[in-house]
Amino acid sequence: MGSYESPIREPLILGDKDYKQITTDIVRSTQGFPPLSWVIAISIAGGIAAFYFFCVAWTVYYGIGVWNLNKTVGWAYDITNFVWWVGIGHAGTLISAVLLLFRQKWRTGINRAAEAMTIFAVICAAQFPGIHMGRPWMAFFIFPYPNSRGPLWPNFQSPLMWDVFAISTYFTVSLLFWYSGLLPDFGTIRDRSKGKFRKLIYNALSFGWRGEAKHWQRFESLSLVLAGLSTPLVLSVHTIVSFDFATSVIPGWHTTIFPPYFVAGAIFSGFAMVLTLMLITRKVLKLEDYITIAHIEAMNKIILLTGSIVGIAYITELWTAWYSGFIYEWFAFYNRALGPMAWAYYIMMTCNVISPQFFWFKKLRRNLYLTFFLSITVNIGMWFERFVIIVTSLYRDYIPSSWADYYPSWVEVGIYVGTIGLFFTLFLLFARAFPVIAIAEVKSILKSSGSAARVKQKAKDDAVAKGGYAEGGDLAGAHHDVKND
């Protein structure tokens, strides 16, 4: 409202919508009986999630020995999966926080689902360090609580300790940010509900929200400051994850380029996962008018940018390893690219560096099938990136007598695949009970970025261009708009 937006810009809400229609379209998916497709999907996802719990129980009962870790390769699948999930969990907060600060209106269509995805991905990520402890019920040992051992405090100089704080803060703040944004939309669902029980549930979920002007003012103030806090936070989290590697003395890990390289990679894989989910969601829930091709193109541009940053980082690493003249460092990279596990390296290179380059072409950026295919490719590539960094830096130790091989056991594969099931179970529950698009936020951009607004603005601009001041009010209106911006 108020600000001038060029009619050439693509509308972010398609079709002739009014406020009522927006509510109806978005709330629809939470009403009535769940469709058969949803029931089938959640049964499959739930089944896989159940297998996850089985594999975790197996690990805890028999001990970490059921994994194929050895003296040389002490970190493999678990930490690969941990970093992969945390990386995926970066897009949501980036979309809602950074894009809010940059006033990118296209975030309104996708921020809700992306943030939900973030929270579920962080939940999946947090499983792995816990399970890797072998005795997960001792997980509270990592927190600095007054204990009977002195009290002996954890090592605050350890990056693993920083990680505990980074991940738990990130999870908490993302959850608060996401949930406070949900309040008005739960209020909307409550007021549309007929059943008494349903009303009661949604009233509790909305915390009794009713959209009073002063509450909206505080709400906006809260979102803005939370966005400001989340922006450095989101960058700090993967930076700290990268410190887990970068502060060690392992060739292949001991690299100052890691923080920016990890953050770019995290955004890259996070956006890919958002695209995978959004392409299905918009189709199944018939939300094509709100998650438009323009949204998808914008995300593909970010994938292209971050994918290319990641590509440059890979090449920089290789070059630095050679240029440093340090034989252990050079061996680690030589061995990555030409050693026995080079296949993993080339999967990573193909999926992460080559595949996003298709998005230089507008036509391909707007192709839904290609986007869907590449979004999955990117996440396969990003999983292999972590696998390459972790396993191929470890399995050839300094002394050849310590060289080892690594392949996962069925329990490790089960836990990994299981978290994907867990992730989709949570996402399907979310898609069923929660408004998947931020209703109030979409309404607030309808008048500036809806289809009708573009048509109106074009007519106005044309009249001004022709010198057609006959409709006087229009020109005055245009000036007024510019001034208000």
Add this chain to the structure above:
Amino acid sequence: MDKYVVGLYDDEEVLLSAIKKVKQAGFHIHEVVTPFPVHGLDDALGHKQSRLHTVGFVGGATGFTIAISFMIWASVSDWPIIYGGKPYLSLPSYIPITFELTVLFSAISMVVAFFIRCGLSIFATPKIYDERTTDYLFGMAIKVTEETTPDDYSRINDTFTNTGVAEIKVRDFDEDK
């Protein structure tokens, strides 16, 4: 008596101009409820800026102080241990945790303050003037009392009508009991 005359508008720009007119006519606007944040509404209603960010700052400063002073105390005074040949007091390595706790305290304190100040809770029984005000209508409520005469009612009605209202309704919350 908890009774209101509510003017329901179907466009936020009409609402903004209506607020001015209703104020000019000398009525006190009790509350305005909208389905989404309307820009310019705070100015029109004369709301002061929210002080929520101050709470965020105080919370953040608290988190910062707690984190840094605790880590210094634990590693210098309570149980000094040399890790990796570094001095007891290694401030650079305290930066990550200090930063995280600053953000954490700031965010939590702001959200808590937001919930308290807006009176939001899972047990809340909100006063809803009209169920469509979280959907597509914008409501403006004027409080009426026993002293409000039929003449006043018709004046309120006329004022609303002159401002392009979509619907006028009387909402008595005492009836709910």
